[in-house]
Amino acid sequence: MLIFGNRLRDLRHEQHMRQEDLARHLQISKSSVGMYERGEREPSLVTLRSIADFFHVTTDYLLGRTDDRDLTLPKAKSSSKDDTVVSTGGRVSQKKALNRNLKEVLKQDELYWGNIPFSQRERSAIKELMNLMVSEKPPRYGKKNEEE
Structure with missing residues (x-):
């Protein structure tokens, strides 16, 4: 070998x-x-x-079975006129595509910065932060209480 x-x-x-x-x-x-x-x-x-x-x-x-090192998936083509990503499954908004990619990252047991692995505590903090950033319904600040 x-x-x-x-x-x-x-x-x-x-x-x-x-x-x-x-x-x-x-x-x-x-x-x-x-x-x-x-x-x-x-x-x-x-x-x-x-x-x-x-x-x-x-x-x-x-x-040595391939000379291609790349682990990434094929890149989707971006359409600038309507801010969508075109993939084999149809048109998906860039925000939704990004959320899906981040959700996949959150599922992984190991996270790295370059080649340096994060500790369990660091991974938990990163996952919590990422979950807050991509939550489906972000909190609305400054909205008055409807009962008032």
């Missing part, structure tokens, strides 16, 4: 990480990272997925 080892090393170098740093993030030994990079050992499926998630690439990219 020399392709895997080379790609792992390249990704690690792009992030200016040492083998020790990557090992700590993946909760594996430094020697395992070194053996993966030299092609002396193959990672388990769980470790392979962890590496792909950490570097935001596909497992197919790591294994």
Whole structure:
């Protein structure tokens, strides 16, 4: 698995990480990272997925099955005249599309800033803030009470 080892090393170098740093993030030994990079050992499926998630690439990219690193979905075309996003499912407002994307992010167990994972406490705070930002019915401030 020399392709895997080379790609792992390249990704690690792009992030200016040492083998020790990557090992700590993946909760594996430094020697395992070194053996993966030299092609002396193959990672388990769980470790392979962890590496792909950490570097935001596909497992197919790591294994050399594709040269496309990108994990993102195909981009929707924007229509400037009516502020909508055109997708295969029809026309959707940009606000609704953004809400859907944020809701998907909120469902994830792990959140990262670059390649640095947030703690559980930080994730909870981010999720709470994002929920407030995209709530379906935002509170109306300054509206008089109807009973008055």
